[in-house]
Amino acid sequence: MPASMPGPDRMARARGSVGACRRVFCSPARRCTMTAQALFPGLTCTADPRLWEQDFGQHEGMPATDLPDLGPLDRAALARLRNPGGESFADLARRVAPAIKEIAAEAAAGPIAVVAHAGTIRAALSMALGRIEAGLAFDIAPLSATRLAWHGGDFAILATNHPLA
Numbered sequence: 001m002p003a004s005m006p007g008p009d010r011m012a013r014a015r016g017s018v019g020a021c022r023r024v025f026c027s028p029a030r031r032c033t034m035t036a037q038a039l040f041p042g043l044t045c046t047a048d049p050r051l052w053e054q055d056f057g058q059h060e061g062m063p064a065t066d067l068p069d070l071g072p073l074d075r076a077a078l079a080r081l082r083n084p085g086g087e088s089f090a091d092l093a094r095r096v097a098p099a100i101k102e103i104a105a106e107a108a109a110g111p112i113a114v115v116a117h118a119g120t121i122r123a124a125l126s127m128a129l130g131r132i133e134a135g136l137a138f139d140i141a142p143l144s145a146t147r148l149a150w151h152g153g154d155f156a157i158l159a160t161n162h163p164l165a
Contacts, residue, residue, distance in 0.1 A: 004031075006143065011038055014143060014164035022110035025103055027051040027117055035143070036115040039164075045115065050099035053117035057086025075133035089119065093132045096123040104150035121146050128155035 005011060018039055026036040028047040036045035059067055070078060082088040087095075100123070103112055114120075118140035126135030128148060138160055140146065147158035 005034065005038055015039055015041075017162070017164050018113065018145065020111065021113040023106070024113045024115065025051065025099075026115040027053065027120065029053065029117070032115045032117070036113070039115065040113060048099050050095055051114065051116045051120050054089060054092040054119040055086040057083040059083040059086065075136045078136055079133040089122070089136060090132050092119055093123040093126050093135065096120050097127055100124050100127060104148070104155070107150055124148060124155070125157065125160065128157050 006014070015038075021040060021043065024036050024040045024043050024045045025048055026032040026045045028049055029052065032051075033045055033047060070081070073081065079089045079093075082091065100114075103114060106112060114124075121140045122135035122138050123132075124135075125138055125146065125148075126132045129135065141161050141163070143164045144160075145162040145164055146160045147162065149156040149158055
């Protein structure tokens with residue numbers, strides 16, 4: 001699905017609020033590659049399939065009215081819930097973790113951006129918090145920045161949902 005991009009003035013403000021980055025990684029999803037190209041013109045985005053959004057299996061694209069009510073589940077149960085033919089949030093977090101760690105280690109040489117999905121960002125926040133289900137407490141807005149710092153084995157959360165435009 002293509003990205004719904006803001007107008008040129010808003011996109012220019014978004015580029016300014018992100019700042020300079022040495023490298024850019026992104027999910028291979030078209031909306032992520034388009035957003036990465038718009039935010040970081042002149043830099044090549046390295047697509048990493050581990051940064052894809054959670055696979056919702058048979059529930060992908062279903063109208064909200066047809067989805068099961070997950071309200072009664074606590075975060076731990078929700079993190080373990082695997083939709084038919086898909087993956088759980090815990091599966092997503094395990095898939096994303098090696099990519100985030102590799103990117104974080106490379107960030108020692110200078111700032112790196114990752115353009116990815118809300119689930120991928122929640123998984124990175126889970127790593128920083130040390131509990132997979134903790135990432136589900138975050139609401140991640142489109143075209144927002146979450147900033148993490150890597151301290152040789154641990155992450156610090158610097159900001160979440162910082163609006164870019």
